[in-house]
Amino acid sequence: MAIASPVLHECSExxxxxxxxxxxxEPVELDALSRIKFYKTYAAGQTIAIRGEPLETxxxxxxxxxxxxxSIEDGRTQLVGLLLPSDFIGRxxxxxxxYDVTAVTELTLCCFHRKPFEExxxxxxxxxxxxxxxxxxxxxxxxDWMLLLGRKTARERIASLLALIVKRSIRPDGGIMGDKGRVxxxxxxxxxxxxxxxxxxTVSRQLTRLRKDGIIQLEGKRTILIPDFGALLAETGxxxxxxxxx
Amino acid sequence: MAIASPVLHECSExxxxxxxxxxxxEPVELDALSRIKFYKTYAAGQTIAIRGEPLETxxxxxxxxxxxxxSIEDGRTQLVGLLLPSDFIGRxxxxxxxYDVTAVTELTLCCFHRKPFEExxxxxxxxxxxxxxxxxxxxxxxxDWMLLLGRKTARERIASLLALIVKRSIRPDGGIMGDKGRVxxxxxxxxxxxxxxxxxxTVSRQLTRLRKDGIIQLEGKRTILIPDFGALLAETGxxxxxxxxx
DNA sequence: CGGGGTATTGACCCAAGTCAATATCTGTGG
DNA sequence: CCACAGATATTGACTTGGGTCAATACCCCG
Numbered sequence: 001m002a003i004a005s006p007v008l009h010e011c012s013e014x015x016x017x018x019x020x021x022x023x024x025x026e027p028v029e030l031d032a033l034s035r036i037k038f039y040k041t042y043a044a045g046q047t048i049a050i051r052g053e054p055l056e057t058x059x060x061x062x063x064x065x066x067x068x069x070x071s072i073e074d075g076r077t078q079l080v081g082l083l084l085p086s087d088f089i090g091r092x093x094x095x096x097x098x099y100d101v102t103a104v105t106e107l108t109l110c111c112f113h114r115k116p117f118e119e120x121x122x123x124x125x126x127x128x129x130x131x132x133x134x135x136x137x138x139x140x141x142x143x144d145w146m147l148l149l150g151r152k153t154a155r156e157r158i159a160s161l162l163a164l165i166v167k168r169s170i171r172p173d174g175g176i177m178g179d180k181g182r183v184x185x186x187x188x189x190x191x192x193x194x195x196x197x198x199x200x201x202t203v204s205r206q207l208t209r210l211r212k213d214g215i216i217q218l219e220g221k222r223t224i225l226i227p228d229f230g231a232l233l234a235e236t237g238x239x240x241x242x243x244x245x246x
Numbered sequence: 247m248a249i250a251s252p253v254l255h256e257c258s259e260x261x262x263x264x265x266x267x268x269x270x271x272e273p274v275e276l277d278a279l280s281r282i283k284f285y286k287t288y289a290a291g292q293t294i295a296i297r298g299e300p301l302e303t304x305x306x307x308x309x310x311x312x313x314x315x316x317s318i319e320d321g322r323t324q325l326v327g328l329l330l331p332s333d334f335i336g337r338x339x340x341x342x343x344x345y346d347v348t349a350v351t352e353l354t355l356c357c358f359h360r361k362p363f364e365e366x367x368x369x370x371x372x373x374x375x376x377x378x379x380x381x382x383x384x385x386x387x388x389x390d391w392m393l394l395l396g397r398k399t400a401r402e403r404i405a406s407l408l409a410l411i412v413k414r415s416i417r418p419d420g421g422i423m424g425d426k427g428r429v430x431x432x433x434x435x436x437x438x439x440x441x442x443x444x445x446x447x448t449v450s451r452q453l454t455r456l457r458k459d460g461i462i463q464l465e466g467k468r469t470i471l472i473p474d475f476g477a478l479l480a481e482t483g484x485x486x487x488x489x490x491x492x
Numbered sequence: 493c494g495g496g497g498t499a500t501t502g503a504c505c506c507a508a509g510t511c512a513a514t515a516t517c518t519g520t521g522g
Numbered sequence: 523c524c525a526c527a528g529a530t531a532t533t534g535a536c537t538t539g540g541g542t543c544a545a546t547a548c549c550c551c552g
Contacts, residue, residue, distance in 0.1 A: 070393040073485050078396040080389035091382055098386055128374060135381040136337055140344055142388040143326035147316040149395035150324040150443025154508065189531060197396030202508055204532055221517070221531065239319050400540065435499065448540055450500055467499065467549080 014110070019086035020060040021134065024126040032124070036116045042103040048089070049097035056114050058090030064107030065186050068099040069194065079195040081138065084168065088134060092118050104187060149197045152237050157196040158206045159235035162216065162224065166232075181226035182219075210235070260356070265332035266306040267380065270372040278370070282362050288349040294335070295343035303357050304336030310353035311432050314345040315440065325441040327384065330414065334380060338364050350433060395443045398483050403442040404452045405481035408462065408470065412478075427472035428465075456481070 011017060011030050022033055042048060048066060049055050061083050068081035080099060083089065089101060095114065121127055148160055166183055189200045196203065210216045215232055217225040226232050257263060257276050268279055288294060294312060295301050307329050314327035326345060329335065335347060341360065367373055394406055412429055435446045456462045461478055463471040472478050
């Protein structure tokens with residue numbers, strides 16, 4: 001099923017070149033980074049880091065999806081971040097993982113050992129600048145998510161998540177989302193539940209309710225058709241449409 | 247009631263000098279910042295910024311408390327950040343407020359016009375570095391909050407908030423929290439509810455339940471006694487004690 | 493002493509959780 | 523190609539934590 005992943009060597013051919021931490025690098029900076037980078041691949045479901053354990057590596061996601069989770073011993077789990085290609089794993093200046101990091105799909109990382117990366121960082125204002133920008137974007141996303149978790153109903157949460165996935169699946173290069181409104185869910189019901197602060201049963205029930213109300217159509221378990229994106233947005237509980245135009 | 251706030255001029259005497267964005271500045275950098283800074287004071291309850299409206303100023307909180315909130319038209323409101331002295335308001339590179347910002351107490355800000363601040367930023371790696379650090383800290387806090395909002399019970403949320411306030415009221419200079427376990431709540435029940443994703447009624451009920459269970463004692467409406475901090479922590483639902491030692 | 497904001501408490505309700513049965517999908521080996 | 527097993531998902535019946543609505547209580551301040 002999985003297409004053999006081509007081994008990358010040249011940053012210039014890297015699919016996340018213009019969105020990752022290295023987005024603004026000058027050729028000379030890119031060279032320096034390139035010299036200490038190494039690629040690593042994980043299978044779907046594999047654990048990449050565990051909260052509290054040492055993590056001597058930082059990385060950019062090149063291909064695939066990963067999740068950041070926080071959980072309590074009794075099993076309650078909350079997804080606190082969804083990592084897509086170009087997102088960054090790890091925090092400069094910290095040698096312990098703050099979250100559990102798990103590969104959702106097969107995953108390719110562009111890794112750096114923390115120490116040398118931090119040393120290079122000193123001399124690379126463009127990386128720090130981009131890192132700040134990315135951190136602030138993630139902060140905004142986390143805060144939007146706080147509104148969802150604190151105040152939205154189950155139906156609104158599901159609609160919000162679907163809307164988010166649609167928006168993201170368009171962005172990368174503009175074309176993936178061929179048939180208008182067909183979305184491939186990259187995550188299981190359980191992951192959705194952990195993202196939304198719900199149970200899988202509630203996720204399932206709300207999806208069927210949205211289907212019965214004609215907002216979405218289910219094609220198999222993992223594909224969703226959205227005939228009218230505006231109608232979906234109207235269910236999210238958000239006042240604005242997030243600046244999207246259709 | 248409020249003691250007349252002394253007008254500050256010298257950064258060297260600033261109470262947040264070593265924690266704010268300017269924490270790592272060299273004297274020369276501090277000078278440059280100092281030249282464009284100006285102070286501004288708000289009364290408790292005043293609006294500082296409104297989501298979606300232009301905000302041509304960034305600022306550090308010098309004194310007082312402010313909140314960041316997100317809300318939906320129907321009135322549902324979620325607090326997404328609690329801003330204490332040394333915290334930063336505004337985002338370089340963005341001219342529109344992303345959140346509603348409100349003064350909770352009387353508030354003093356150390357302000358900069360956005361444009362000149364951004365221009366200075368180019369030449370001040372120490373400010374950018376600190377800004378990144380602060381953004382990452384806030385991101386961690388936001389994600390911890392996501393776990394609380396998504397997965398904790400009302401009782402655990404209240405306990406977590408009280409524990410947080412205790413921890414924060416110690417940090418600044420080590421001594422404020424005189425009588426062991428006496429905490430002055432800086433916020434109303436409504437603010438607590440908006441922080442915790444609950445209603446004021448539930449907040450009230452859980453506080454009385456915690457009182458009846460001997461975890462806390464209420465002294466008036468705004469002062470809480472915590473005879474056994476460990477017992478409170480045990481109610482938060484967190485596995486670890488956040489690294490605090492008593 | 494009275495009035496407006498703030499907080500508590502009670503009675504009732506409902507959205508979402510829990511528990512449990514069943515269905516569907518995916519991959520594996522015969 | 524089928525049968526089977528283990529994930530994953532749906533659906534139903536029932537319970538419950540927290541919301542809603544409403545009545546007091548408290549508290550500061552003029």
